[in-house]
Amino acid sequence: MSIARRLAALALTLMVTAACANTDDAEGRPWAEGETALPAFPQDSDLLPFYVSAATSNRFFIDAKSLSAGSDGVVRYVVVIKTSGGATNVTFEGIRCDAREYKLYATGRYDRTWGPLLAGQWRPIEYKDRNRHHSVLSRNFFCPNGVRIGSADEGRDALRRGKHPAADHELWQDSEGAP
Template sequence: MTASCAALAQPSPGPGPGYDEYMAKKAATDKWKESPYTLPAAPKDSDLLTYTVPNGSRDLNYAIDAKSVSVGKDGVVRFTSVIRSTQGARNVTFEGIHCNTFEYRIYAIGQPDGTWSNARGSHWQVINGYGPTAYQSALYNDYFCDNKMVTGSAADIVQNMRYPDRIKKPE
């Protein structure tokens, strides 16, 4: 009995399973650099792809501009978001979603004349599945990302948004 207690009292030989993988991912994230981006043209109504936001407001209609979708070498999906209220208000933003970290960033705000204004204090923030940013969670989970990886090229993402019934989801 003394020998077994002594064995239990010995320190473990290492940090445990998964530690090396965790440290490799942490090192990769620490070294991550955001790629340069270019602001897209103002969205046209004919290029908008609508989608459902399960936890979003029923008074809002959500869409992205198909022509603005890009996938950077940095693993960020960039796109123009167009959110309209049933009362006629329209918010246009150019944003990015980083699949590896479950974060979003608003780069610019669309103006009524079709120009962009840089977003003040633009920085990466964690996506919230509820409230005013629930649409980013819906895009992350349903179209842009899978297992912290981008689901494919910009063309793949647009195709999946045009034909959402074709996306295979685990049961």
């Protein structure tokens, strides 16, 4: 087979793969994100800690009240990151387990209000040495074995346990090859 034909076949395969990645497998329709409302700003009493890595001194929390498993396949939550220097970062985010992507919906302001992002985009979840909370949330809590949790209670239970029970049997790796 000539190089031109091989490239054409590869291009066709990539287009089909991309089209399939953005469809609802059960219905065969294109995936569509549901409406997203900003949650109440988190209270310290509702924060559930989760471990990210020994490579960071930051502390990570999920606001238990904000956690949801949407009918559109997106797990939405507020993450609070407290740095060793005393700063606190608050973001409202979502994870698509089937596509291994995350999205920022809003950032928290100092006055405890939300600053919505005007053009939040879905981005791939990548393994990072530092502050890899998207990868950890996906693998260990919200998408064990690549399957989305069925409810917010299931996610809160996984956070309280320190890991989703099904995450002990991971069969997949992230985009950088890390388990």
